[in-house]
Amino acid sequence: MPEVKTSAARKTRIQTQNEELILDAALEVFSAYGFRGATVDQIAAKCGLSKPNLLYYFRRKHDIYTAVLKRTLASWLEPLWALDANGEPIEELSRYVSAKLRLSRERPEASRLFANEILHGAPAIGKFLKGPLKRLVDDKAAVIQGWIGAGRLAAIDPHHLIFAIWATTQHYADFDVQVRAVLGNHDDYMAAAEQALLSLLVNGLKPRPKE
Amino acid sequence: MPEVKTSAARKTRIQTQNEELILDAALEVFSAYGFRGATVDQIAAKCGLSKPNLLYYFRRKHDIYTAVLKRTLASWLEPLWALDANGEPIEELSRYVSAKLRLSRERPEASRLFANEILHGAPAIGKFLKGPLKRLVDDKAAVIQGWIGAGRLAAIDPHHLIFAIWATTQHYADFDVQVRAVLGNHDDYMAAAEQALLSLLVNGLKPRPKE
């Protein structure tokens, strides 16, 4: 029983290695087919292990799923964490947009995994959303509100601004197929996307004197 | 065989009625669980028909799925269709945002159905995306480009502007659970959302003299 060791959870070389193999494969499969649509066999095949062997490391399909989610959560939130109250507002938000956009390009499977999970009611990470995520967002919303109060940013509901940034940036990972279909499958639409989003943001958020 | 009639596809009263029942139920179930996650039994139960009876009207599970998609597509695109080249640019785009936002509030299942379909590679509507959808978007992008050329709108890539509007508005349907979790489940966040998006758009798109 590798998951419930006698005392400390000391892991074998083989154990660490195989768990990593499994989670990598699981991310691909779950993000492509969803929880129910993915099969243990697919994951096993993708990482070159037998199905029983895979279930030796993770006793239930669901355990693999939650493990992949947990493993990816932190890196997904990092950019928001980095939003600095002491920085220049528009610069900070621009950096945030760029960072999220880069994640969408470099790790689209992670984005799709979350999108699928939330789309279906977030059965596995509901508590995370209401707890740690809410706290982080509330915190950064307060930062943004501070900037607005200081007249350094146009007035806008900070929470919805954050939602708008999430939506527009993750769109390029989650709806990639649609974007490619509409644009005609040019490989490198990301530069244009970044320019468009940043200009919208910069113009949209520049503080404006009341008229 | 109700689907392949001898000559004209004349439908019985019972037929029309039951097909409607089925498609209504199917929309709910497919949008909640995805194609693979949904079962024919669930749909049957939801509309009070037996499973074999349901398969009498739609021979395959997949047939129900595509029927629901088709049935919903038109109404989903209608607002973009309505974008009027002769209108006032910002006013037109604002109306578009409001219309899409209203759809997200009033028919979130439809949004989630499409989101799920596209997220998983659009196996059923891929051709629609590359055909009719692309044509419509290209058409409206040209309209927007025209406005920009006439100096009535800030310069921005029109395609990506449309993507941004899709993303931000549909976000409130597709990621509803997350939005509620972060906001603390206030029932009526939609008014604030609309205000935030419109102000971002209006400020972001107002033509600005070069500095």
Place this chain on the structure above:
DNA sequence: TCCGCTCTTGACCAATTGATCAAGAATTAA
């Protein structure tokens, strides 16, 4: 009323799939 067509369903089938288990192979610590 009567007849043909439409509609409905209980029983059933085959394929898929998550999970188990026992037995053997590989690894590791002594």
Place this chain on the structure above:
DNA sequence: TTAATTCTTGATCAATTGGTCAAGAGCGGA
């Protein structure tokens, strides 16, 4: 080397589920 532990897998099970079928119930036109 050896013995204990960890790792691996073929065979197998039970549950789920998409889909079939035949037989009967219901409906509508003549």
